[in-house]
Amino acid sequence: MEEPQSTSPHVLLFPAPAQGHLNVMLKLAELLSLSSIRVTFLTTEHSYRQLTLHSDVLPRFSLFPSFQFRTISDGLPLSHPRTFSHHLPEMLHSFVSVTKPLFRDMLLSPHFSSDLTCLILDGFFSYLLDIDDDFVKVPVFCFRTFGACSTWTILSIPNLIKQEQLTIKGEDDMDRILDNVPGMENLLRRRDLPGFCRATDPNNDPILQFIMSTFIRSTKFSALIMNTFEDLEGPILSNIRTLCPNLYSIGPLHALLKTKLNHETESLNNLWEVDRSCLTWLDNQAAGSVIYVSFGSITVMGNRELLEFWHGLFNSGRRFLWVIRPDLVKGKNGEIEIPAELEEGTKQRGYMVGWTPQEKVLCHEAVGGFLTHSGWNSTLESIVAGKPMICWPYGFDQQVNSRFVSNVWNLGLDMKDLCDRETVAKMVNDVMVNRKEEFVRSATEIANLARQSVNPGGSSYANFDRLVEDIRNLSG
Numbered sequence: 001m002e003e004p005q006s007t008s009p010h011v012l013l014f015p016a017p018a019q020g021h022l023n024v025m026l027k028l029a030e031l032l033s034l035s036s037i038r039v040t041f042l043t044t045e046h047s048y049r050q051l052t053l054h055s056d057v058l059p060r061f062s063l064f065p066s067f068q069f070r071t072i073s074d075g076l077p078l079s080h081p082r083t084f085s086h087h088l089p090e091m092l093h094s095f096v097s098v099t100k101p102l103f104r105d106m107l108l109s110p111h112f113s114s115d116l117t118c119l120i121l122d123g124f125f126s127y128l129l130d131i132d133d134d135f136v137k138v139p140v141f142c143f144r145t146f147g148a149c150s151t152w153t154i155l156s157i158p159n160l161i162k163q164e165q166l167t168i169k170g171e172d173d174m175d176r177i178l179d180n181v182p183g184m185e186n187l188l189r190r191r192d193l194p195g196f197c198r199a200t201d202p203n204n205d206p207i208l209q210f211i212m213s214t215f216i217r218s219t220k221f222s223a224l225i226m227n228t229f230e231d232l233e234g235p236i237l238s239n240i241r242t243l244c245p246n247l248y249s250i251g252p253l254h255a256l257l258k259t260k261l262n263h264e265t266e267s268l269n270n271l272w273e274v275d276r277s278c279l280t281w282l283d284n285q286a287a288g289s290v291i292y293v294s295f296g297s298i299t300v301m302g303n304r305e306l307l308e309f310w311h312g313l314f315n316s317g318r319r320f321l322w323v324i325r326p327d328l329v330k331g332k333n334g335e336i337e338i339p340a341e342l343e344e345g346t347k348q349r350g351y352m353v354g355w356t357p358q359e360k361v362l363c364h365e366a367v368g369g370f371l372t373h374s375g376w377n378s379t380l381e382s383i384v385a386g387k388p389m390i391c392w393p394y395g396f397d398q399q400v401n402s403r404f405v406s407n408v409w410n411l412g413l414d415m416k417d418l419c420d421r422e423t424v425a426k427m428v429n430d431v432m433v434n435r436k437e438e439f440v441r442s443a444t445e446i447a448n449l450a451r452q453s454v455n456p457g458g459s460s461y462a463n464f465d466r467l468v469e470d471i472r473n474l475s476g
């Protein structure tokens, strides 16, 4: 690695303060640093505290002397729980009223901005700038953490609203196919639209309108960077390019980082404390025998759903490794008791932890399948590891992702809107035993394509190099 000079390009990255966003934008920061670009990583004070408490992010980035963290207030008190699933409107209000002016002051300060080459802003934060803000003297690149399939679906929402496709007229309506998303004809049902599209009054729903507007805004910046790859989502990326021609598809970023580092690397960007004992547990299980269960960093469920999953996993007869975050079950605050009738079996066949090193877990040979909430990072990590999925989407983009996993890529089953022990047990056995060969075949094919895309000669590898070159050219 060449040491960056004071004349090297300087890029400011600003992710939203959520696990999935920080994780992937830190990977982008590491990739840019490896390419001798000076990086300033701006994050909220709260996220910085969590990151430095639970991960080795500081020693990792100390390898890059010109890399720096900077923090900014999110305007919320220290004790605020900051859960996106519960407090989104309050958090948005605080980002707009407190973070936005602070961010603008920072960009206006000559001390900071004089040598800035460009800004890579998380699409979720696109409202922190106004497109025609002339005080931003550098190009703004937008980074979208969602896949192309959900991004394009969300970009199509204004048309869906116009054509009155979003109003739900009853439960039957949920299974009606929508032919109004170009390139996805005969695929998406109402049920498969992003979770926030289930609003009763789409024209006036603040969350739906807000998210839609951030996506439309994302296409108006100088460029769009996406964590996906051409062999997975090429035709949909072409549709997005009609709105934003300067698009860099550079994913899966965690796999690209491994290529560029030229060695295995573990994600160290955790907001929770990692329990590595699960790797030792996995070492003692037979190849392909374990279903890994994790619903990401934001999903919450009720006690009823927890018990249905528990009985279903138990009744499937398979071994399971299950991430139960302290705040996964509403009102439980980490206090979860094993149901008496499942106690013995759970001890024999199950293992529960609060947070895993997920990329490593998914690549472990004992893991034969992934019961996931279909967050985009989890989906890509499973794709790279070549593991079939059972999808139980919770919200946001996940409803679209799970439809693509099951009906386009044939990587597993979609358990959307169902949560009963019979379905859980049946789907676990379908993925792990009955239809295993079929799903493993597609998973292996797509994993190979993912690997090719991040290797020299692959599309994401080339697109990332183009991004670096374009940034260098900006700094003259």
Ligand code: UDP
Pocket: 018, 019, 020, 021, 023, 270, 294, 295, 296, 297, 298, 299, 323, 354, 355, 356, 357, 358, 359, 374, 375, 376, 377, 378, 379, 381
């Ligand atoms: N993750 C992890 N350990 C866990 C659960 C999740 O490291 O026990 C990571 C996972 O690898 C992924 C991120 O958390 O990178 C979750 O992002 P995703 O987009 O899948 O879902 P979100 O949390 O944003 O809903």
